[in-house]
Amino acid sequence: MSLQQPSLEQRVWLVISAIPRGKVSSYGDIALLAGHPRAARQVGRILNNLPDHSQLPWHRIISQQGKISLSGERGVMQRDVLRKEGVEVSDAGRVDMKKYRWRP
DNA sequence: GGCATGACATTAG
DNA sequence: TCTAATGCCATGC
Numbered sequence: 001m002s003l004q005q006p007s008l009e010q011r012v013w014l015v016i017s018a019i020p021r022g023k024v025s026s027y028g029d030i031a032l033l034a035g036h037p038r039a040a041r042q043v044g045r046i047l048n049n050l051p052d053h054s055q056l057p058w059h060r061i062i063s064q065q066g067k068i069s070l071s072g073e074r075g076v077m078q079r080d081v082l083r084k085e086g087v088e089v090s091d092a093g094r095v096d097m098k099k100y101r102w103r104p
Numbered sequence: 105g106g107c108a109t110g111a112c113a114t115t116a117g
Numbered sequence: 118t119c120t121a122a123t124g125c126c127a128t129g130c
Contacts, residue, residue: 046127
């Protein structure tokens with residue numbers, strides 16, 4: 001009998017949905033918590049494929065260096081949303097990970 | 105099964 | 118601090 005494991009996508013959704021408001025996490029951390037220590041790029045790909053009706057707080061995911069990886073309007077929107085949640089974001093899209101990084 | 109892709113991470117200069 | 122190069126690995130065709 002071969003039981004199917006939950007896909008990486010499913011696990012990523014689960015982990016991200018657990019991030020509290022006013023905190024951020026990184027692609028690498030999400031991948032790690034999802035059971036794939038070096039699948040940070042896959043996390044990005046999954047988020048890019050998220051349906052519009054998804055309620056996932058994808059905006060709380062930034063790079064390990066505390067920088068928004070998105071460009072254009074999406075990056076601006078992410079920056080705006082994070083600020084509304086109480087996260088300090090510089091105009092260049094930088095966040096102080098020492099303060100706002102969420103870890104379980 | 106091989107090859108290209110990607111919202112990354114790390115290191116070097 | 119910024120850029121370039123390299124490593125990593127699940128997904129999709």
